[in-house]
């Protein structure tokens with residue numbers, strides 16, 4: 001028999017191979033499977049173990065042979081389907097050849113969390129609408145932002161947003177009606193009356209960076225503004241959310257919590273293109289490395305909210321509003337609270353801190369802009385939002401910095417519905433296709449912004465002609481899923497920038513030219529800017 005494959009082996013191999021093809025065509029090709037991938041992986045792991053046991057027990061290779069033939073059937077079917085029959089093939093989109101088969105090469109290429117750079121290079125090489133995955137298209141056209149994310153769009157959030165599954169959270173709600181329902185509960189926490197209450201806290205907190213900077217100036221220290229602002233915005237946001245600041249700016253006792261929450265996302269960035277792999281990591285390795293950090297962060301946020309619920313507070317905070325839901329029942333509330341707690345803390349603090357880091361980075365490289373801003377702020381109350389909001393150059397500086405330093409570099413992934421997506425000049429994206437619209441590239445397009453790579457705040461005031469297509473600027477996203485904290489975030493930024501520019505002069509520390517900010521920037525669903533090491537000096541009374 002040696003050297004000859006028995007008939008039995010041929011039958012087993014063929015049968016198992018065909019069941020592999022069958023299971024792919026009957027099941028895996030339909031609907032979404034990413035949240036089940038850990039279970040499917042575990043099932044096949046068990047099946048392999050069982051085949052090995054049978055092999056050892058009966059001294060027969062047939063069970064292993066059957067197992068691998070079945071797996072080969074699945075992969076062969078996937079390969080042929082994606083090579084020839086996939087709906088996106090008919091769209092005839094350009095893109096890397098491997099993209100039609102798998103997202104894994106993409107994950108590998110962005111293991112350094114530089115998805116924004118990777119996709120930018122893809123744009124340069126392949127054009128405006130590129131196939132970047134078996135069922136994924138990346139669109140670099142500004143009109144895609146409205147078409148995909150606008151209120152009229154039928155697209156839903158992409159599979160990535162299931163990262164908390166089966167827990168619920170506002171930003172992770174992919175079902176539009178569920179999302180709309182929960183959003184109504186959040187609304188109360190951002191009403192004009194609520195903003196007034198939050199603002200008192202914000203104003204109290206803005207004193208702290210001022211006090212801390214005075215200490216740094218007196219000690220002649222270099223301040224890494226990226227970190228400094230992150231501590232500050234976490235302090236504001238924890239107070240805003242559950243009436244209890246962590247006091248990170250002054251003390252390093254609790255900083256580890258934030259460090260962990262950020263470290264947890266070191267792999268979230270690279271895994272964004274492959275949500276199924278993210279699910280495998282989250283569910284199968286919950287106590288390992290970054291996944292442990294991620295789970296610890298969620299537990300920490302949840303504990304803070306539980307602790308808050310046992311306390312009475314003087315002024316209403318976000319939890320007060322979330323605990324008086326208009327639409328969610330009391331029983332359902334428990335399911336939302338964990339994810340929403342994390343969202344409330346992270347969604348406000350990080351983007352605000354990161355956007356502010358972008359502002360100070362740009363101002364430090366453009367001292368003329370600091371002087372101009374300081375001049376415009378003369379005689380204006382630094383704690384009066386009504387007065388600050390009408391200082392055109394202040395708002396222009398914030399907008400321009402947010403354009404160049406978008407918070408979502410490539411994130412905000414969506415998915416087309418049953419009808420597909422038609423927009424622009426006859427562009428059609430088939431149904432059930434993931435759509436990526438990388439703001440990093442779109443908001444730096446020369447056909448949208450003249451001298452797009454340069455920091456020119458005047459394009460938002462006296463040189464309006466330099467904005468060729470304002471559609472490309474959506475720092476707070478748009479449509480159904482846009483940012484809740486836009487008004488609050490803008491106020492925090494206005495107060496902080498106005499205070500610092502009025503009281504301090506600043507520039508990059510000796511030996512630093514500002515390049516670390518861009519070079520060190522990573523894309524971990526949200527942007528993590530690199531270092532911004534600045535030296536501060538107090539402005540003389542005559543100048544200020």
Ligand code: HEM
Pocket residue numbers: 170171172183343344347348349351352355407408411412475476477480481482483484485486488489490493
């Ligand atoms: C400069 C500061 C900020 C920027 C640039 C910013 C940007 C964004 C963006 C781009 C999104 C969409 C995310 C996505 O599609 O996945 C978003 C969502 C959100 N933001 Fe902000 N944000 C800022 C400040 C804040 C603040 C202060 C809060 C207050 C808690 C906040 C709360 C939220 C929430 C709750 C969502 C989710 C909305 C939903 O899914 O319906 N943001 N933000």
